[in-house]
Amino acid sequence: MKRTHHCNELRAQHVGQKASLAGWVHARRDLGGIVFIELRDREGNTQVVFDPQHNKSSWELAQSLRSEYVVAVEGVVRQRPEGTVNPKLPTGEVELLVHQLAILNASETPPFQMDELANEDLRLQYRYLDLRRPAMAKNLILRHKVAKVTRDYFDANRFLEVETPILFKSTPEGAREYLVPARVNPGKFFALPQSPQQFKQMLMVSGVDRYFQIAKCFRDEDLRADRQPEFTQIDLEMSFIDREDMYAMIEGLLVAVWQAARGEKIPTPFPRMPYIEAMERYGVDKPDTRFGIELVDLTKDFATSSFKVFRSAVDTGGVVKAINAKGLACATQGQIEQLTETAKSFGAKGLAYIKVEAGEWKSPIVKFFSDSEKAALTSKLKIEEGDLILFAADKREVAWDVLGRMRLVVAEQLKIERTGWNFLWVVDFPLISFDKDRNQYYSTHHPFTAPVAEDIPLLATDPTKVRGQHYDVVLNGVELGGGSIRIHQPDVQKKIFEEVLRIPADVAENRFGYMLQAFRYGAPPHGGIALGLDRLCAILCGSANIRDVIAFPKTAKAVDLMTNSPAEVEPKQLRDLHIKLDLEA
């Protein structure tokens, strides 16, 4: 009794045909004289009917069916009687009248029902049941489609899919790594790659020209809703290109993905926004441009203010900025305190505010403002009845960060509708940043990013002014991916390592020596990008959590509840690896 159709296939056109289905018992409706079973597989559901007048023995056997039994049925496709068509089911015009039923496997009563959402830990423990749920099956299918269209697209664009090693070398800068002891080399370790970055650049030197990979990456950092310790990137690298080529290539990919996954057309080219503009207007380098509440700069207006908090922020080189949460003046004192606590958790010293209610500015600070300052606020922030103005007076970066985050918080509270797909490229990032605590420069992204050519002279004088040829693709406030045109001249790369980043020569040689050497043998100009496949799929599924698009994810504590890993190992295994556990956890 091999199946002839899946459970979302039979339609009116099949009426009268013999058909066999196999799947799980999704629902049982036993009316006494007649039994209906809704049979489910990953594609959908079909109603099958057991009628004693048609086939008594299978009707009798059907009495014993329970949720999640695995069965095969053979019968004839029948138009449902008038008035019993189910418009909610794609197969709802027909049903399968069963001649023969085979119970392929029974099932214990499942720990949760397939049609409601159980607790996350239970779902993860019984992930194989969770994945049977139609919503999760749909996510798996969508992820497959995205991967498939990605491969097809890059194949059509002359890319080669090349696998790079999972056992890699430890590169201590950046994220914490998972280490793998190397048994045959006692005391030495591999690390799992945070990304295939260095290999893909080597592939360009190898003449591969266009590389892509759907690559597993590993980072031993604390988890978030959008961060798992192992995750997947759509990773690519191209030779003989500039930034414009990359923008066009990725826009083409995303057009194809949206078409395949959602059947929607997205407009190209995506807007470009310099990093500094993103920060000034939205306070983040991955702005959600689907709504306003933009940051407004008031530094000049309060440069000579008699309100000391603002004045001293400006005097010490900081800024005064504000956002207008239109319609939030109704916030209670308790809610304002809550907002203040939130702002403090983001690094603010406090949260100055103005509530515009009953034609009045209600605020503990407004009495310090001059008429001209009030006028500036009114015009720049377009203040109207019902507004809530939130201020940040601090160092520029802190003010950006606090208001950028508060902007999202108030948008949430105002329940601002955020629809549509707002893609954009954020460009012109600073190549180099300065770490005040450690008193040294560091690469904003990674040390292989090429400077914008005309800014190269600034490397020696004012490195933080140098723009990098880096680009991030942002969608609705989510960083989908980022990349850069790379340095391909060994002398420039060496200069960045040694003169700007001040990596000691022997350390640079040990970590990147092979790379510098490779570049001396004819490295083509090249650049690449990596997109987070998990985040991409989560957005396409409308899920806030990437666990929903990963078949077997880990909990927030980085544990797999289904297999109970990580777990302790046998002492012999440790001995083989020359590892002794003698530090308290």
Next chain:
RNA sequence: GGGGGCGUAGCUCAAUUGGUUAGAGCGCUGCCCUGUCACGGCAGAGGUUGCGAGUUCGAGCCUCGUCGCUCCCGCCA
């Protein structure tokens, strides 16, 4: 490492100010039911209120500790 939320029946949740025998829906078991699709009807079983201490005449509720799930900050070149 820090902060918030949650933990009560198999599942999702309720339980007033700390006060009688901890409830509901779904699921489960049995019986009835020939056009259901959230099938319906009748009956029933099912609880160490995560765990451990403490306060109290009395704790699901308060306190402390601990475990688990989750969200956020730090962290994630």
